[in-house]
Amino acid sequence: MSEKTPLLDDEPVVATAEQVHGGSLVEVAPDDELSERASVTPLAVRRRGFGVGRWAMLAFIAPALVVYLLMVIIPSVQSLQLSFTNWDGISDGYEYVGFRNYRDILFSGRFWNAVRNTLLLGLGSALVINVVSLVMALLLDRLEHFQGFFRTAVYLPSLVSGFILATIWKYLLNFNFGSVNTILRDLGLDGWAMDWLGNSDIVVWVILFIVCFTLGGNTTLIYLANLQSVPQELVEAAKIDGANGRKVFRHVTWPMLAGAVTVNMTLAMIAGWTIFDQVMVLTAGGPGFISETMAFFIYKVGFGEYRAGYGSAAAIVLFIVVIASTVLANTYMRKREIQA
Amino acid sequence: MSPNTHTVAPHRPEAKARRTPKANGRKRWTPAEAVVAIVILALVLVVASPVFYAFLNSFRTYAEITRDPMGLPTTFNLNNYFELFQRTDYGEAILNTLIITVVTVVLLVLLVPMAAYGIERIGGRLSKFFYFLFIAGLMIPFQVRMIPLVKGFDDVGLYSTLTSVILVHLGGAASFGVLLYCSFIKGIPIEVEEAAHVDGASRLRTFWLIVFPMLLPVTSAFVIIQALGLWNDFFVPLVFLDSSSAGTINVAINRMMGLLTSQWQLIYTGAILAIIPSVVLFAAFQRYFIKGMSVGAVKG
Numbered sequence: 260m261s262e263k264t265p266l267l268d269d270e271p272v273v274a275t276a277e278q279v280h281g282g283s284l285v286e287v288a289p290d291d292e293l294s295e296r297a298s299v300t301p302l303a304v305r306r307r308g309f310g311v312g313r314w315a316m317l318a319f320i321a322p323a324l325v326v327y328l329l330m331v332i333i334p335s336v337q338s339l340q341l342s343f344t345n346w347d348g349i350s351d352g353y354e355y356v357g358f359r360n361y362r363d364i365l366f367s368g369r370f371w372n373a374v375r376n377t378l379l380l381g382l383g384s385a386l387v388i389n390v391v392s393l394v395m396a397l398l399l400d401r402l403e404h405f406q407g408f409f410r411t412a413v414y415l416p417s418l419v420s421g422f423i424l425a426t427i428w429k430y431l432l433n434f435n436f437g438s439v440n441t442i443l444r445d446l447g448l449d450g451w452a453m454d455w456l457g458n459s460d461i462v463v464w465v466i467l468f469i470v471c472f473t474l475g476g477n478t479t480l481i482y483l484a485n486l487q488s489v490p491q492e493l494v495e496a497a498k499i500d501g502a503n504g505r506k507v508f509r510h511v512t513w514p515m516l517a518g519a520v521t522v523n524m525t526l527a528m529i530a531g532w533t534i535f536d537q538v539m540v541l542t543a544g545g546p547g548f549i550s551e552t553m554a555f556f557i558y559k560v561g562f563g564e565y566r567a568g569y570g571s572a573a574a575i576v577l578f579i580v581v582i583a584s585t586v587l588a589n590t591y592m593r594k595r596e597i598q599a
Numbered sequence: 600m601s602p603n604t605h606t607v608a609p610h611r612p613e614a615k616a617r618r619t620p621k622a623n624g625r626k627r628w629t630p631a632e633a634v635v636a637i638v639i640l641a642l643v644l645v646v647a648s649p650v651f652y653a654f655l656n657s658f659r660t661y662a663e664i665t666r667d668p669m670g671l672p673t674t675f676n677l678n679n680y681f682e683l684f685q686r687t688d689y690g691e692a693i694l695n696t697l698i699i700t701v702v703t704v705v706l707l708v709l710l711v712p713m714a715a716y717g718i719e720r721i722g723g724r725l726s727k728f729f730y731f732l733f734i735a736g737l738m739i740p741f742q743v744r745m746i747p748l749v750k751g752f753d754d755v756g757l758y759s760t761l762t763s764v765i766l767v768h769l770g771g772a773a774s775f776g777v778l779l780y781c782s783f784i785k786g787i788p789i790e791v792e793e794a795a796h797v798d799g800a801s802r803l804r805t806f807w808l809i810v811f812p813m814l815l816p817v818t819s820a821f822v823i824i825q826a827l828g829l830w831n832d833f834f835v836p837l838v839f840l841d842s843s844s845a846g847t848i849n850v851a852i853n854r855m856m857g858l859l860t861s862q863w864q865l866i867y868t869g870a871i872l873a874i875i876p877s878v879v880l881f882a883a884f885q886r887y888f889i890k891g892m893s894v895g896a897v898k899g
Contacts, residue, residue, distance in 0.1 A: 313722070436863075554740070
């Protein structure tokens with residue numbers, strides 16, 4: 260026994276594992292295949308004799324499940340229920356009014372304006388942030404020196420929360436004392452100086468700009484990790500076949516990144532549909548209702564205007580938008596992923 | 600295709616090693632590479648410029664800021680930092696934020712890995728059922744559950760307490776945690792646990808002594824992502840903490856902005872103070888950070 264090589268030493272362990280399986284034939288698989296196998300083989304078959312039972316596992320799940328049900332599932336269902344009432348958010352009682360809230364929402368110009376803004380901010384920011392992140396990842400991937408330093412430098416700005424960033428921007432964009440207008444005036448461009456957050460023609464675009472004022476952070480890291488796992492042989496082969504840099508990207512790198520694009524776009528869109536902090540800080544939905552997003556609309560109507568039933572209906576609509584866009588985007592994007 | 604298909608990088612360290620050959624130090628900078636480096640640094644500076652601006656202005660007085668918005672601080676004046684703690688509830692707000700962040704993260708690490716393990720090992724249809732039940736939460740925006748939660752907490756007398764904020768966050772983070780942990784636990788061979796079981800360890804011991812240590816990479820990623828998110832959060836405390844509480848950092852800053860004459864210099868100071876812990880956390884755990892974010896790239 261003692262003369263065995265380390266490799267052979269592994270064997271008894273495997274044998275024990277097989278015995279525990281009640282003699283069922285488990286072929287010795289390399290480590291990376293184990294996961295595959297574990298997810299395919301029904302556990303009940305594999306684990307005879309290892310069953311203190313499902314109750315134990317249920318007990319493992321229970322604490323988190325209770326919190327999750329109480330904090331997420333039940334309130335969501337209650338929201339659905341409240342959306343059919345005229346509850347004001349403070350009084351004890353309410354009446355059921357059927358689909359009146361939904362009808363009111365669909366005929367409300369203010370709501371559709373919020374939907375438009377949400378679409379613009381959600382899709383716009385998802386696209387811009389993903390493009391910026393991909394460019395940053397490609398740049399970082401080109402570097403041979405100080406990779407760690409540059410990666411850190413690119414990540415650092417994203418440590419600042421959207422709320423703090425919006426707060427600083429609010430003062431940068433102040434009409435009288437903001438530095439943006441000050442710089443413009445100093446440059447002699449007085450005509451360009453404007454009330455950035457009070458001008459209803461541009462305010463949503465200003466918010467979009469501030470939401471996108473980032474180098475991507477996490478998104479960049481995900482792209483970078485994926486870029487670095489593109490097999491170099493593929494790139495070499497394409498180059499030998501005469502492909503230039505752009506063609507290599509178009510036909511080799513880009514398809515290999517499809518999975519990362521799906522993940523990043525989905526995450527960015529889910530975040531985008533619920534943009535709230537920036538609107539709350541920068542404009543509070545104003546001027547008038549011009550820059551409201553759906554998230555802000557629900558908050559404002561539910562708590563500020565004592566129309567909790569109406570707000571709940573808007574929340575349900577938001578929920579439907581999130582589900583639909585996530586499913587649609589995933590179906591579309593998964594199609595172009597390489598099945599490897 | 601296993602669900603881990605897109606768990607990138609960590610499983611392929613050789614992919615990164617390929618790019619950094621040993622001879623790295625002797626390699627020359629090519630002009631193209633230098634240009635890339637300069638472009639990256641320039642972009643970082645541009646994006647970080649608002650923060651630098653706030654930092655510089657945190658040393659100036661209100662009068663100075665409004666007289667010359669682009670001026671530089673003339674003296675190293677920490678008055679704003681003292682004043683922020685003396686004149687406002689900022690100190691209490693920092694404490695509140697810290698409590699919310701730490702307690703939530705600890706509870707998440709106690710509850711979520713165990714639940715994910717249970718979901719993976721319970722087997723059969725129940726596995727699928729619980730998994731999808733939890734994952735569904737990813738698509739439920741906070742706004743959808745917000746109004747009933749306020750009512751519910753009000754009914755039980757917990758409204759405007761830190762407990763309410765912590766509980767709401769726990770529910771919200773459970774989905775992402777289950778997604779993250781489940782995809783990782785799938786890759787852990789069950790044989791190890793069975794061996795421990797044969798040796799007489801209970802399921803609970805097996806989990807905490809054998810399985811949990813193996814989950815460390817995910818746990819570090821999960822903790823960092825959650826801690827940052829909780830520290831930076833604004834919406835949940837805004838909704839659940841009313842004026843009877845000092846609020847969290849972001850809520851406190853927001854209240855300062857709402858005042859008729861907002862003290863710009865104090866707001867800049869508060870903003871800078873809010874960023875510092877994130878940067879410290881990042882500096883301390885940078886290694887796990889970058890790795891963790893790559894682990895986080897699980898297919899959603």
